[in-house]
Structure formats: C-alpha cells, structure tokens
Amino acid sequence: MQELLSQITIKVNEDLFIKNPDSSKLGRRIISNSIELIEEIGFEAFNFKKLGKRIGSPECTIYRYFENKQKVLLYLTSWYWSWLEYKMVFATANISDSHLKLSKAIEVLTETVEQDLSFSHINEFLLNRIVISESVKSFFTREVDSDNEAGVFKVYKRIVQRVSDMILTINKDFEYPHMLVSIVIEGSHQQRHFADHLPALTDIIEGKGGISDFFNRMVFKTIDVS
Amino acid sequence: MQELLSQITIKVNEDLFIKNPDSSKLGRRIISNSIELIEEIGFEAFNFKKLGKRIGSPECTIYRYFENKQKVLLYLTSWYWSWLEYKMVFATANISDSHLKLSKAIEVLTETVEQDLSFSHINEFLLNRIVISESVKSFFTREVDSDNEAGVFKVYKRIVQRVSDMILTINKDFEYPHMLVSIVIEGSHQQRHFADHLPALTDIIEGKGGISDFFNRMVFKTIDVS
DNA sequence: CTTTATTGATAGTAATACTATTATTTTTGT
DNA sequence: ACAAAAATAATAGTATTACTATCAATAAAG
Incomplete structure (x- = not known):
C-alpha cells in the first residue's frame, strides 16, 4: 500500500485554503507543524503567531495560506477523511462476504492509526489524535451550514454513505x-477521549483494545442479523 | 411534579462560580440571560460584554459571579444534568419491570425538553438546545482533567452509572x-444537531420522532435480550 | 537577467478577556 | 431610622488575540 499511496496526492477542498499548502515547501511546513503544535497545546491555544515562531516565519505569511485557524483544522480533518476513505475502500475491496466487509470497514473507522510513511509531511498518528479530540469542534460551530454548503464535509458524508x-x-x-x-x-472518538480523561463514562481501558469489538457487536446486533 | 420541584433548588458545584448566581436577583438575571444569549448567538460569540449590555450591568459585575464564560457553560450544563437526573429518577421510580424502567430512562435522556415552569429563571427548553449544541465543548478542552477532579462532571457520571x-x-x-x-x-445530541445541519449524517427528520425509538432498539439489541 | 511571485520585516488596528480603583447604591444589623 | 457592610456601577486601563497594510528582500520563471 505504501508504494501505491506514494504516487497519490490527497486533494483537499479548495475553499479551505487561500494558497494550496501542498504546493510549496513552506506550505508543507505549515501543515506538518500545525499538526504537531495542535497536538501539543490543543486547538484552543493554537494560533498563527505561535505557529509562525515555530517555523520561523511571521504570522502574516501563514495568513497567505489560510484565512484563519479554523480553516487549518478543517483542512487537516478533510485530509484525514480522504486518507481514511482510501484506506477503507482498499481494506474492503474484493471482499464478497458482506458481513466480513462491513466488519472490516468498522475496524478501519474505529481503530487508532499507526504512523504511515506514505505522506512524508503528515504524521497520521498525530493527526488521528487531533481528529479524536478536536474534530468535533468543526461541526459544532455557527459556520457549519456555510461550511457544509462549500462541500467541506463531502468526503465524511461519502464515507458514511x-x-x-x-x-x-x-x-x-x-x-x-x-x-x-x-x-x-x-x-x-468520544470513547477514546473518555478513556483518557473521563474513564467513568466508558468501559475501555486506555491502550487496550475493545473499541472495535464493541462497535462491531453493536452494529450487527442493531441491524438485526441472527 | 411542578409543585414538588418548585420546593427544590438545584445545587451546583461550588467550584463553578465565585458568587452563587442563585443567591441574588442579578445572579439569576445573569443565568437567564446567558441562556438566551448563548442560544441566540452561540457560545463562541457569547461574551461578558454583550451579556452585560443585555442586562444593563458592566462586565466586571459578571466577573464577580463567574471566572469566565467557560464556567458559565459548565454551570448551565451542570444544572441541566442535575435537573435531568431528577426527572429521570422520578420517571423510573417504582417501575418494577426492568425493561420498562430502562426504556423509560432512555426516553428521558434522548427526548427533547419542553418548557418547565418549575424554575422561573431557567428556560429548560433553550437550555436543552444549548446542551445539544454546546455541551460537548466542555469536555473537549485542555481543562477537562482539572474540571473532572473538581467534580464538575459528577452528576453526569452518576446518571451514566x-x-x-x-x-x-x-x-x-x-x-x-x-x-x-x-x-x-x-x-x-449529535444526531439532533445533524438533523438540523448535516442531514446526510442521520436518518431522522427534524421535528419528527425516531431518536428515542432508535436508541431504545440499539440498547436492547446490543445488550442481547431476546 | 529582468519581470513576477513569494516571503520577511515592521507596524498597526479592533476586539477580547480580564483587572483595578473609586463612587454609589442597596442590604443588614441594631 | 441609621450606621456599617456588602454589592453594584462607572470609568479606565492592560495584555493578548486575530487580523491587515506596506514595503523591502529574496527566489523563481520566462
């Protein structure tokens, strides 16, 4: 899969950036350092001043790539969902048994992510952690309707479909x-967050498995397959 | 229930306020207007300056009740969960059939809320809408661990228990x-939000029922009762 | 090797989040 | 009814954030 993916670039909705960060070295540095910085200090504390300091550029330079930090988060999550869709389609391709196929899809959607070296400037492991703890903020905003109209959630919706x-x-x-x-x-996502911070709201233990099993069971029982 | 509840005051964790807003007329005005304002403009745009303007007091006065707007949101959600716990315990009391009891509890947790006149200064209908669209923000923050240690999520956890x-x-x-x-x-909560803003991610239609039925089915199937 | 595009340096504005100080009003105890 | 205490209002101020403007320096492209 690694070789295959290395030939592929993930295309992100153009409304999310002013200048495509994938088109320059600086742009890619903005992305990779955004991922690291958001993961380190959280999205609330993250801003273009700190990011600029980290990459040695003034904040106005980052504003030439992204309108604001919310768009950066949307860019990152959009990239993530495209990447995961690819992984899911790949993992379920040519499986004729429909139960097994669904089960595999659920596994891809609910498991945590290991570092994938296909996209050198993106740390998928950290990105997965960001998606778990920050992505919910991108659809609980007042901009959700206009973002949705702009097609920002298209890939996510396609995965669900x-x-x-x-x-x-x-x-x-x-x-x-x-x-x-x-x-x-x-x-x-929520259960992983709970396992880390509010263990009374879950039954899984951090680091241990269980999430995929649970959701598999839940889905198959709920859709009523005996 | 109305008469009973009117004798009862809901006590909220003392770490959430500097001065108890329930102890003065102004404090109660802060609460009722916070609910209205957050529901109107969203939590992001909500601040003490706008709230102060609305109630005709300077912002520094509000700072004597609450440390910051995050604490206001936590206060409101804490209040909500105490209120809902009460409703749930009441609705399930003296039901000996364990299936019916669980079913009733799920209904209380998943149904939307009607205006309840027991607490004059709190509009439960609006508060339910706030909890649906904003409460997730209170445990996806960097403060979640210290908030949790301070007992902020105690009632929520008790409901889950x-x-x-x-x-x-x-x-x-x-x-x-x-x-x-x-x-x-x-x-x-999320499904109601999706019904309003991202209908492709749900199957329920805004205003129509279905949520409670779905979750009832999901729970009973998943815990495997034939 | 000159034109054009990109980035850096510097500066500045408006809004937000919060604090300090003092005056005024309201509440409380007697 | 009145003094003391508490709560609130008025005013002002600071630090940070989010963002924009201008122009010089550098890199890339034709």
Whole structure:
C-alpha cells in the first residue's frame, strides 16, 4: 500500500485554503507543524503567531495560506477523511462476504492509526489524535451550514454513505443506517477521549483494545442479523 | 411534579462560580440571560460584554459571579444534568419491570425538553438546545482533567452509572454498560444537531420522532435480550 | 537577467478577556 | 431610622488575540 499511496496526492477542498499548502515547501511546513503544535497545546491555544515562531516565519505569511485557524483544522480533518476513505475502500475491496466487509470497514473507522510513511509531511498518528479530540469542534460551530454548503464535509458524508450501503446490503429494511454509522465514527472518538480523561463514562481501558469489538457487536446486533 | 420541584433548588458545584448566581436577583438575571444569549448567538460569540449590555450591568459585575464564560457553560450544563437526573429518577421510580424502567430512562435522556415552569429563571427548553449544541465543548478542552477532579462532571457520571446499573440488572454479563449509555446520551445530541445541519449524517427528520425509538432498539439489541 | 511571485520585516488596528480603583447604591444589623 | 457592610456601577486601563497594510528582500520563471 505504501508504494501505491506514494504516487497519490490527497486533494483537499479548495475553499479551505487561500494558497494550496501542498504546493510549496513552506506550505508543507505549515501543515506538518500545525499538526504537531495542535497536538501539543490543543486547538484552543493554537494560533498563527505561535505557529509562525515555530517555523520561523511571521504570522502574516501563514495568513497567505489560510484565512484563519479554523480553516487549518478543517483542512487537516478533510485530509484525514480522504486518507481514511482510501484506506477503507482498499481494506474492503474484493471482499464478497458482506458481513466480513462491513466488519472490516468498522475496524478501519474505529481503530487508532499507526504512523504511515506514505505522506512524508503528515504524521497520521498525530493527526488521528487531533481528529479524536478536536474534530468535533468543526461541526459544532455557527459556520457549519456555510461550511457544509462549500462541500467541506463531502468526503465524511461519502464515507458514511459507503458504510450505510454495506449495512443495507445486509439488511435492506434497516431504517437508520446513516445514523448508526455516524454514531460509530463519532462514538469511537468520544470513547477514546473518555478513556483518557473521563474513564467513568466508558468501559475501555486506555491502550487496550475493545473499541472495535464493541462497535462491531453493536452494529450487527442493531441491524438485526441472527 | 411542578409543585414538588418548585420546593427544590438545584445545587451546583461550588467550584463553578465565585458568587452563587442563585443567591441574588442579578445572579439569576445573569443565568437567564446567558441562556438566551448563548442560544441566540452561540457560545463562541457569547461574551461578558454583550451579556452585560443585555442586562444593563458592566462586565466586571459578571466577573464577580463567574471566572469566565467557560464556567458559565459548565454551570448551565451542570444544572441541566442535575435537573435531568431528577426527572429521570422520578420517571423510573417504582417501575418494577426492568425493561420498562430502562426504556423509560432512555426516553428521558434522548427526548427533547419542553418548557418547565418549575424554575422561573431557567428556560429548560433553550437550555436543552444549548446542551445539544454546546455541551460537548466542555469536555473537549485542555481543562477537562482539572474540571473532572473538581467534580464538575459528577452528576453526569452518576446518571451514566444509574442507567448502567439498569442495564446490568437485565444482563449482568454485559461488558460495556457505561460506554453504551454515554454513546446514547452524546449520540442523541449529535444526531439532533445533524438533523438540523448535516442531514446526510442521520436518518431522522427534524421535528419528527425516531431518536428515542432508535436508541431504545440499539440498547436492547446490543445488550442481547431476546 | 529582468519581470513576477513569494516571503520577511515592521507596524498597526479592533476586539477580547480580564483587572483595578473609586463612587454609589442597596442590604443588614441594631 | 441609621450606621456599617456588602454589592453594584462607572470609568479606565492592560495584555493578548486575530487580523491587515506596506514595503523591502529574496527566489523563481520566462
């Protein structure tokens, strides 16, 4: 997979940047350092001044790439979902058994991510951690409707649709496939966050498995396959 | 219930305020206007200057009640969870059938809220909307650990524990009760938000029912009761 | 090797989040 | 009813944040 992916560039919605960060060395430095910095200090404390200091450029230079820090987060999460869609499609391709296929998809969506060296300037391991603890902020804002209209959530929605279709293949009468899938995706993030910070709200232990198993069970039971 | 509740004051964790807003007319005005203002303009745009203007007091006066706007949000959500715990305990009291009891609890947790006149200065309908669209921000912050240590999430955790116990009464071997309950609570909020803003991620239609039914089904199927 | 695009240096503005000081009003105890 | 104490208002001020403008320096492209 590594060789294959190294030939591929992930294209992110053009509304999210002013100048494509993938088009220059500085742009890629902005991305890789954003990931590290957000992961270190959290999105609230993250700003272009600190990022500029880290990469040795004034903040106005970063403003030539991104309108504001919210767009950076949207860029990162959009990139992540495109990357994960690719992984999911790859992992489920040519599986004829529909149960196994769905199970594999759920695993990709709920497991944590290891470092992937295909995209040198993006640390997928850290990006996964950012998505877990910060991405929810990108759709609980007042801009959600305009962002959505601009197509920012297109890939995310496509992932949900893909897995929904797998569910409908197994049970064509199930009425809530999108709901179930978005609960799996967001729920798995939330449970990992809880495991780290509010263990009373979960039953999984940090570092140990269990998340994928749980969601697999939940999905198959709920769509009623005996 | 109205008469009973009117005798009761909901006590909120003392770490959340400097001066108890429930102890003065101005304090109660701060609370009721915070609810209205946050619901109107969103938590991001909400600040003490705007709130002060609205209630005709300078911002420094509000700072004598609350350290910052995050504490106001935590105060409101804490209040909400205490209120909802009360409603839930009341709605499930004296039900001996454990299935019915759990079902009733899920309904209280996932249904939207009507205006309740028991607490004159708090608009529970608006507060429920705030909890749906803003409360997630209170545990996805860098302060989550210290807030948790201060006991801010105590009532929320107790609700999860109560419903977990109901689940264990039905199936004592179920391994993930807390996880399932927190997914139900947060999931129902998220799905309502999606219905409003990202309908492709859900199957429910705004205003129509379905949420409670879905989560009821999901829970009973997942804990494996035939 | 000159034109054009990109980046850096410097500076500045408006808004936000919060604090300090003192005057005024309200509440409380007697 | 009145003095003492507490709460609130008025005013002002600081540090940080988010963002913009201008122009010089550097790098890239034709």
